[in-house]
């Protein structure tokens with residue numbers, strides 16, 4: 001089993017490279033700092049005694065002063081203080097790359113950088129001063145495919161192959177109705193993701209949408225394809241379920257926490273609930289749409305929220321450090337209802353979670369009711385046209401793995 005997983009991991013990595021050989025290998029958004037000096041004129045060196053203009057690029061780093069940073073960009077000393085007073089530059093965040101078009105004498109023609117709003121800010125001379133021009137950044141979308149194998153946690157697996165955090169979160173979200181990412185993951189589980197990565201000037205700037213994914217969890221394969229504003233199975237079934245598998249938000253901080261800590265109680269039957277070990281302050285979310293039936297203190301439960309859902313279902317969330325909802329309020333699936341704590345009879349921070357049908361404790365893992373509508377009949381052709389190439393990409397890795405093992 002272990003051997004098989006390793007082989008698949010290797011094949012997955014090779015498959016991704018082979019399939020997207022034209023894509024720049026440095027696709028991670030967090031790149032090491034680097035400097036770049038480019039002469040933009042495509043003339044022969046001997047024809048131009050001194051290049052009239054340089055393009056320089058530097059990353060604004062934590063601890064950088066604006067003045068020191070501008071000097072590093074090659075801006076002439078006398079222009080540094082008027083430039084440093086430009087409000088747009090003062091809004092620069094650590095990690096941002098700034099491109100300077102500077103004349104040979106150190107006079108800046110323009111400074112430009114990408115904002116968190118996906119706009120490009122250009123600062124240009126305006127008489128004695130400088131002014132900022134902001135425009136939509138010409139981002140280019142590339143599609144990447146990556147695969148990995150779970151060894152310890154989902155984030156360890158995504159980190160190992162450079163999948164951005166936002167894609168890991170979308171993956172956990174998309175399969176949140178089928179997989180409890182706190183309790184269901186097993187060593188050897190594997191997944192493939194097809195996602196967008198936005199580039200500016202050839203450099204990756206951030207991840208976009210997860211377009212398709214496959215997750216093999218304890219031998220069960222689930223596939224998802226993005227279409228419209230939802231995720232569907234390749235046959236058009238909606239992946240959204242009436243209840244999420246896990247009542248905790250999935251995050252880098254909380255993921256893997258439960259794997260390190262032993263559960264405080266053991267077994268579902270022993271005390272009619274599930275305990276999720278998680279750091280105090282982890283967001284607790286409503287597993288389904290419903291109404292707050294109780295929000296307050298109840299002896300052993302400590303701070304507890306009880307939600308009433310359709311069809312005589314109710315859910316209980318106990319030992320909270322904070323309660324975020326009031327009795328009678330309507331909540332939607334995934335809304336925050338409180339934060340993990342250790343109020344009541346709890347020996348450590350954890351969430352005690354119960355799932356009830358007509359007041360009787362049930363194992364929620366035997367209940368998987370779909371709630372989202374399937375792809376509408378009139379959109380099926382469009383859906384299949386979009387889904388087929390994505391599914392073909394998922395097949396590519398799955399088949400490559402099988403072929404190599406035989």
Ligand SMILES: [Zn+2]
Pocket residue numbers: 265271273274275351352353
């Ligand atoms: Zn418990």
